[in-house]
Amino acid sequence: MLLNHERLRSAMSAHQLDAIVATAPENVLYTSGFWSLPQWIRRGPQAFVVWTSGEADGQPVVIAGTSTLDLVADQHVAARIRRYGAFPIDHAPSVELDPVSARQAVLHALADDGDAIKALVLEIRQAGLEKGRIGIDEMGLLPGDTERLRSDLPGVTWVMAASVLRNIRAVKTPLEIDRLRTVAAITERSVAAALAIATEGVTEIELSRAFHGQTVREDAVPVLGCIGFGERSALMNVQPSERRLRQGDIIRFDVGGHYCNYRADIARIASLGSPSREIQAKYDALNRGVQRGIELIRPGIAARDVFQAVVETVRREGIAQYQRSHVGHGIGLDGYDAPLLSATSTDVLEEGMIVCIETPYYELGRVGLQVEDMLVVRADGAEMLSNNGTSMTVLG
């Protein structure tokens, strides 16, 4: 199961919620296992998940568009289902149905609740929560939805709960960690596939094609592909261009796809020819910053203490003027999960959190350097999901 059920219960109790409603794609998938295609590829289509504090059978209610009931059936979503909207499918009575189609037929026979908000209102009434305190993930609502909910359920106390769900998601279950381990490894192999063609004259676009090609060969999906050469490595969001690789160029990768919707985000540096002593020294300082952070990672440490130690290490080891807003973040179904390793973060690391620890450095018009690795916070410290090693890759 993706969901950390214990953490959900504990958060609902701490916030005194009678129910919590997931609306954003990552929260719907996380709390129910339901991946509803339309809400992942455009904004507008909705699916909701309702967990009530009194649920007896350990299952939520999923509110799904009728046009997505095939996915509910095929994904073995363990939930009571409400459906909304019309979607015609044909069904010859003489056809013997396979298990997935049989489940789909049962779901199509449910009453049509009209639209997603109507279905949610019906569900809250049926659960007897017209006067309840209900956490709602505001990030997947559409303009006007809040007004409709307030008008149709005037007795409900609504609590904005996107941050509650984000906090629940911060500590990963073993299945989530497996997926993150897989996607981190795919991303490392995709960097290797790109570097395998990194000779003088290759373009950023060609390297990017090799990178994403490997990602797709391993059944992951391209998401982040910042790959820049030389002065373009200093562009923080660099998008591949026709710039050709030249002797002496630094190549910066800040990259990661997703695998089963779980995201990777790692950074790697390579140099065509030996880097200058100054660039090497800066890289080493950034890498020592990350290594210092990794040493400190353990349950109970404050995220801001990791931030301070990492930034101080980079400054002491070679980049005296080093400035950063953060040196790391969680990752999972979203590319920026909790915790955030920043100067003002109030997050405290917990066992099972995933951290992308990073020390990017952008020198305008000249060079960008960055070390970023993914790790799991374990009882005895960091377990690496990716491993930059101690040095940049020198090519040619």
Add this chain to the structure above:
Amino acid sequence: MLLNHERLRSAMSAHQLDAIVATAPENVLYTSGFWSLPQWIRRGPQAFVVWTSGEADGQPVVIAGTSTLDLVADQHVAARIRRYGAFPIDHAPSVELDPVSARQAVLHALADDGDAIKALVLEIRQAGLEKGRIGIDEMGLLPGDTERLRSDLPGVTWVMAASVLRNIRAVKTPLEIDRLRTVAAITERSVAAALAIATEGVTEIELSRAFHGQTVREDAVPVLGCIGFGERSALMNVQPSERRLRQGDIIRFDVGGHYCNYRADIARIASLGSPSREIQAKYDALNRGVQRGIELIRPGIAARDVFQAVVETVRREGIAQYQRSHVGHGIGLDGYDAPLLSATSTDVLEEGMIVCIETPYYELGRVGLQVEDMLVVRADGAEMLSNNGTSMTVLG
């Protein structure tokens, strides 16, 4: 230019708008050419574009996060820029800057407006529109943004404008049509790459890998990949599984990536071995429905008239019980642009619209059949961007 400038002016005039504000990723890109990475890969980061009716220089104002100013510079965004938020980059005065970095340096030197909404409020005040009538794309606002705008600019009359922008986007410029032509062709070649390995025993996942592999080799990005065999071809959103291809199976593709952010959506049917006479007859009926629609496409025809003609043709030609909510839709930066070819649509076709015309048919537990092609509405009728031909592909 992506933007249909004349259409923007005309819509602002028709709705009596003093300004229009784009907030959703597709509208920001469309109205300014600015592709802001963070807002495309997660929900939360914002970028806005403001066009005022009085702009003298033919340029909008772009409101960008400071962490994305490299993209503004690299993409040659032709706009006045406002920036918000802190993002440290280093800049050694001795470094001679390339043109992109020089532009970025100028942008970093702008004042920090604080956050996206504060920047928007400042811009509206500076434009003297505190009492103006302003169209706002509500789909890219975050919870609480509307309240802040109303509170900070109490004299403004706000008009929800997501549908206005969607309507402007419906008629494509030549650059947009070029991109759509490219992505349609890439998608056809990706289907061909998948079919090239479609022999008995191959899995849906393997076919999907071949499909997306070709998409990535042509520098497009995987988005939609519904590929199902046999009884799974009837699952409307089918996601590839370990199901193996068997003699007699139908393969249904409903697929398309994006190229430079422009989307494709086509459907193709293949059969391993000759299809039964009944399946062939149903396929022919669906295909004749699409062909009838293509014949009717011209500027001035009502979308609902195309819908009626297509559905009636399918019914007359072989599927008497055929039911559909729509038989086509626009496509562009969004997978579902206007127009919509449905029974209740009020859309009227215009020259330069792109239509995905389609007749999907799902027979639960048995087979899914679908013909879908992309076309441009031209003065003298449909120009096809993809071409299904008249028959399904018979393999082996």
